[in-house]
Amino acid sequence: MTHYVKAWILALGLILAPTAALAQEAGPEPAATEAGASAEDTAGSDGLDPDLYTPMKPTPGIGMPVDGGIDFQQQFSETGKDAHWINNVILVPMMFGVSLFVLGLLFWVIVKFRRGANPEPSKTTHNTFIEVVWTVIPVLILLVIAVPSISLLAKQFEPAPEDALTVKVTGYQWYWGYSYPDNGDFEVISSMLPEEEADKRGEPYQLAVDNRMVIPVGKPVKLLITAADVIHSFSIPAAWFKLDAVPGRINEKVLQIDREGVYYGQCSELCGARHGFMPITVEVLSEDKFNDWVRANGGTVKGGGEAEVADAEGAPAETAADATGDENATETAPAEEAVAATN
Numbered sequence: 001m002t003h004y005v006k007a008w009i010l011a012l013g014l015i016l017a018p019t020a021a022l023a024q025e026a027g028p029e030p031a032a033t034e035a036g037a038s039a040e041d042t043a044g045s046d047g048l049d050p051d052l053y054t055p056m057k058p059t060p061g062i063g064m065p066v067d068g069g070i071d072f073q074q075q076f077s078e079t080g081k082d083a084h085w086i087n088n089v090i091l092v093p094m095m096f097g098v099s100l101f102v103l104g105l106l107f108w109v110i111v112k113f114r115r116g117a118n119p120e121p122s123k124t125t126h127n128t129f130i131e132v133v134w135t136v137i138p139v140l141i142l143l144v145i146a147v148p149s150i151s152l153l154a155k156q157f158e159p160a161p162e163d164a165l166t167v168k169v170t171g172y173q174w175y176w177g178y179s180y181p182d183n184g185d186f187e188v189i190s191s192m193l194p195e196e197e198a199d200k201r202g203e204p205y206q207l208a209v210d211n212r213m214v215i216p217v218g219k220p221v222k223l224l225i226t227a228a229d230v231i232h233s234f235s236i237p238a239a240w241f242k243l244d245a246v247p248g249r250i251n252e253k254v255l256q257i258d259r260e261g262v263y264y265g266q267c268s269e270l271c272g273a274r275h276g277f278m279p280i281t282v283e284v285l286s287e288d289k290f291n292d293w294v295r296a297n298g299g300t301v302k303g304g305g306e307a308e309v310a311d312a313e314g315a316p317a318e319t320a321a322d323a324t325g326d327e328n329a330t331e332t333a334p335a336e337e338a339v340a341a342t343n
């Protein structure tokens, strides 16, 4: 009898499992509201002043995966180029060499020492010369791999220079937040675009987001990476960048991309039902355009040109306020604040 009860409980559990998963999937709803709330004084890229910032179109095949691709993505950071070189010039040829050599030995043994050709097997158990060779050669191979790879590892985790721009990356279930403490500490909330919206903007679905993380080109950016709920992982394959986002801990790594453009990545640590739907989009802009983007978000621009900024900004910000009219009142507010702050 108890067997039947157990079977029924199990069956019921199995039936309800998808419902439970869906219940979890409903999560993004409050997340979106939350995003809306925290984005209020930030404004989405949809609401950003088009005179200051319009999202850049991605270059096909750059900063994103390609159909049928078997290689790594083309690299746009120094460490990425080094790592890609180590892979293609050292690791892959060695793997091929060792595999072919072992395969050759195997065939040689199968053919030459088969029972038909070699009915009386040798009783040899030791050969000092061969034993030295098969110890020393692998050690040399490991050394050849270790030297460039350990130095690359060390280079990847060199601390950022003092004047590097800091961006704090926070993983949430299931979207990303990017805050800019050096630029007035505004936060950009970044969620995946729905399919039709991604298509409309000419961006790859499941990689494209509403509000991108924007950084200046060719400059080291100090990323402080953390999470608000569970472990996520921030990654940009075209920059050879991946670092875990752990709640209660701040991981730091320098991100530097040497070409303007749009680069996509994904959360790379299984973090729940919508793990596959929290992509990362990084837009790399020239210093001037980056500063414009900061201003469009109501942030302040670091460094000397503050006064010029106010002058240059006065006009466009006001035009924006006029042009956007009533319904975007909250979005024009940051621009006015920026003007007030710089005055």
Ligand SMILES: [Cu+2]
Residues within 6 Å of the ligand: 171, 172, 174, 231, 232, 233, 267, 268, 269, 270, 271, 275, 278
């Ligand atoms: Cu995640």
